Amino acid sequence: MSRAARRRRGAAAALAAGTALLPAACAGGGQAGVPLVNLYNAPQENLAAIVARCNTEARGRYRIVLNTLPRDADGQREQLVRRLAAADPGLDVLGLDVTWTAELAEARWIREWTGEHARQARAGTLAKPLDTATWRGRLYAAPYNTNVQLLWYRSDLVPRPPRTWGEMAAVAAGLAARGLPHYGEVTGAQYEGLVVWFNSVVASAGGRILDPGGTRVALGPPALEALTVMRDYARSKAADPSLPNTQEDSARLAMEGGRAAFEVNWPFVYASMAANKPDLLPHFKWAPYPGIHGPGASPLGGANFAVSAYSEHPEQAFQAALCLRDPVSQRTAAVKDGLPPTIEAVYRDPAMAEPYPMRQAILDALKTAAPRPKTPTYQNVSTTISAALSPPASIVPPVTLAKLREQIALALRSQGVLP
């Protein structure tokens, strides 16, 4: 047999094997007809353990297959919406960032939670996270984990934690004068983190970005005050020169590397500090998120599980989602991966005490936390805001505010060009 002929034979065999695989993959049936539930979620180290427990508990009713999305939120959203827009039946349970609910619900890409499923998803769940899974009064997801940013500081450098952005700048100036690490890290890069910061400072000033219906721009005098506070902070001694390029992870690294004296960040930094720099941990303390005249409104984050409209096994997908976010799963996520639970009772679990010493601070912050605006065009609104505010040191409060008003109004109608 000639080489070419052999290669052709090989190719034909590969093609045949590929075709043979197709029907099985398309039918979504696993061994012995167990329906496969495809979970798409952001990377989370111990999620596989949570999935494994749920698969055992399912006793053959379904089998969850874990698929990991990209690390950054934009990459996650892009993959999900691209496939949902193409009516891809290969997605069943979707791990959603709290800001995507309105967009996916309005596009009818995710199913409403009703009846017994909705009752179970609501039972014992904290109010703020539950609200992020709701759009126009209907429930579209089951809250999995919540998140609030806190102020993290090194008590060896900063004996009394600052309560406002102004106090942070003053403390930094004092440290700088003594030649000590003095940066106060904040997510100032042109991305969602900058919107998170802006939203919290506006809320701390008593305002909001959009009206409660999510259809009109609010902003106004509180936004003007917020812009001034952010501009002044970005020009103060507390500002890392990398501030216009700082994301959550670079903030954490600056703190662990000893460049920074404090940071505002999510609680995952505590577990990270314990693992990477145990000698700094005894001095690594937390305090409420800074505000303008006193403690501020923390940014509210987190993730919820939704069921795709194109899922071929919706009933199993709802059950799988409920198991993935039940108290046992949430405790695993909290203890092993540092993700704050959405079920209040989990915070009282004795296993939480050691890895989660800041749990009361999280519960307190959740009471005043500032959710981001709810609108189906959140992506447009967010991109517009981060472009208008970047770099924060160049903000000219009245001019920037006028620009924000005009561009957010366009973004809400999905008109105009996205930067």
Place this chain on the structure above:
Amino acid sequence: MNGGKGRALTEGQRAERRLGLWLCAPAALIMVVVTGWPIVYSVLLSLQRYDLRFPEDKAWIGLSNYATVLTSEVWWNAFWVTLLITVVSVAIELVLGMLLAFAMYRAIVGRGLIRTVVLIPYGIVTVAAAYGWKYAWTPGTGWLAGLLPEGSAPLTERGPAIAIIILAEVWKTTPFMALLLMAGLAVVPEELLRAASVDGATLWQRFTRVTLPLMKPAILVALLFRTLDAFRIFDNVYVLTNGSQGTGSVSISAYHNLIGGLNLGIGSTMSVLILVTVAIIAVVFIIGFGTAAPGSER
């Protein structure tokens, strides 16, 4: 091939030609389907209001997407940034590429080694190389950032960030330019250079009076290829800044509107405008400067 003049084709030649056309047909058809249809489709999309999140609002709106894009500050900023990156990077690449081409062509010892070393940047995946540059310029992790004064973060400022994008682009594609130019060098007859040298021409005179005029077709083709490529720059910008601080190229803008914003109308409008610009560049090169397509008679 000069079959074009033949009126005296024999029956056999005509049959052969028919067969030839039939054999080409499947390939030509596939080309039309995979390149022609997407272009037509994006033109059609650019005439509609079409946001994937609001399927009910889909409507034909004529040219208003074009009005929106062409009156947008964001688009024009991206356009001028792209043009700047294109002109500066292609100019630098031409000079460096010419030097490298000479080095590769004239080297007596270690020719294989020189050619291999020169081509390494071209062989590295752009995204991987771009991450290398990104980390190198990030304070705290980078060796290049460490050379700068304390407290500078070049990727966070517009001017330096664009300079770094150009640097990454030049580093990456100069070998390609050098390869194309080396092919042009090979067509300069050795006797001509020797004759010029006997007539007393200096090295510089031989370069400007003999080599350059003979290489002009190759240079123009190299410039055309690189300009078209550079105008569509995406991966370096995507990794290094993702368009923040006004450093986005037109392709980055189109991507953000299409994929991030799910706005098929505006995004397609941008894609069509990029296609039109690229076509204009090609026409200017071919008609204005007389660039000939490689392999043609001119």
